[in-house]
Amino acid sequence: MLTSFIEGLLCCLTSKSTNVVVPVETSEPADGFEFVEVKPGRVLRVRHIIPDRPVVEEPTGTGGSVSCKRKITVYRNGQLFIENLGERASGELKNYQNGDTEPNSTVEVELTDSVNTAPPPIGPEPTSESASAAKDGTSDVGPAAAAAQTEQSQQPRRRRRKPKRTVVIDCERKITACKGTHADVALFFIHGVGGSLDIWGSQLDFFSRLGYEVIAPDLAGHGASSAPQIAAAFTFYALAEDMRLIFKRYARKRNILIGHSYGVSFCTFLAHEYPEQIHKMVMINGGGPTALEPSLCSIFNLPTCVLHCLSPLLAWSFLKAGFARQGAKEKQLLKDNNAFNVSSFVLRAMMSGQYWPEGDEVYHAELTVPILLIHGMHDKFVPIEEDQRMAEILLMAFLKVLEDGSHMIMMECPDAVNTLLHEFFLWEPATLPPPKKETKARPETAKTQQDSAKATTDPAKVRPATARQASPNCIKEEKSGS
DSSP, X not given: OHHXXXXXXXXXXXXXXXXXXXXXXXXXXXXXXXXXEEETTEEEEEEEEOOOOSSOOOOOSOOEEEEEEEEEEEETTSEEEEEEOOHHHHHHHHHHHTSOOOOOOEEEEEOGGGTTSOOOSSOSSOOHHHHHHHHHTOOOOOHHHHHHHHHHHHSOXXXXXXXXXXXXXXXXXXXXXXXXXXXXXXXXXXXXXXXXXXXXXXXXXXXXXXXXXXXXXXOTTSTTSOOOSSGGGGXXXXXXXXXXXXXXXXXXXXXXXXXXXTHHXXXXXXXXXXXXXXXXXXXXXXXXXOOBOOOSSOGGGSOHHHHHHTHHHHHHHHHHHHOSSOSHHHHHHHHHTTTTOOOHHHHHHHHHTOOBTTOSHHHHHTOOSOEEEEEETTOSSSOHHHHHHHHHHSSSEEEEEETTOOTTHHHHSHHHHHHHHHHHHHOOOOOOOOOOOOOOOOXXXXXXXXXXXXXXXXXXXXXXXXXXXXXXXXXXXXXXXX
8 A cells, every 4th residue: 555655646746647558468378368459559358259069059949029019208397108018028027027927017217317307297197006996986085185186176287298209119029049059149248347357257167168159358448458548538438439349340140248337338338239139138237227427526536646545445445345245255356357456547537437328218218128137235336226227117127136246246156147147048038829819709690599599498408507507606706707
């Protein structure tokens, strides 16, 4: 810590940055690592593993088709109203989570920039519970509530406001199982701020042994990638453009994106840019579906020399907040996986460059790809309420919470994370049979009516009643059931 303090003091006195702006020499073997120049002078380290497949199998299963029908309405007062119109998507989602099916659903969400606005005037549609209660006349209303309703009914009815924006999604997605023996499948792993591709070590080794082709890049300034000297090189748009070029270079027919923390935003960006090529997506501790905006009151707004003096304190804080337990094992994991080992200049530029106003709730609600959300219960960076909000906004989202993990859950619980990922890769929705057409009964003629009446009156042709038919209770149940 004394060395960091002295270097930071010299930095402040000489007005020179202590940032090292050359690629870090990697001590890893060159096997499986590539250096890709995405732009002149901007070089990223990528770990690319193509396993030897003894038998290349084509997908044999027909998979399942999911109907993605959704209407998203944004009102001027800030209310977001989402109406799911597809029965298959809703049914498959609830089957995968709870084993129960639910009909079409609607979601009403208040946007983050409209917390202080007035409540919405009149909702587009009443909720299913209130509508059914009003229809059956079974709602329990007390005297105070009745008086309030009477007073409200006497007030002049507000005029329905026109929506500010309406988005209609109507498409059909075919989702199949992705096995390691399929040559058209590629897995992309994208880390967050302060990480490197080494944090995915357990996942890269596990899935490459299963036969998957895996691609994991180092973001600019992280790991062994180059670190430009200007802060504009670390904005969201600059890093997203890097990930887009990496994706175009290694993409297959069916691609699965796995992102962690800040890396989830880049996965969302790619899913919007290439909706036909993204087959599935995984968000690990990614947070809520809100537009990115740097915090004005943050420690990372301090000068670079001050951050360099505080680097040991920042590393200790990251260890305490990023892991559920802080022991020798966790410290060794940080050291071995090259996590939170970036310069103060890069760290400050990354945190102040997280500006992405397009990535709001509507942007995430437009995604039609199946998404698995994994959250560590002890995560102090991302609260679980944000991932729950994300699960409500997304069309096909499956939220899994691991009680023994924190923010760096892929390093703390590698076996549990690998199992969840593999099950999700192999998952495919069941193909539902088409609805049966109801056959209209032909009207009976006078002759058939006469013959039926004659048959019932003839005692010789009347069949003896069974015990079920003789019981009046059973008859009542059958009528009510019909």
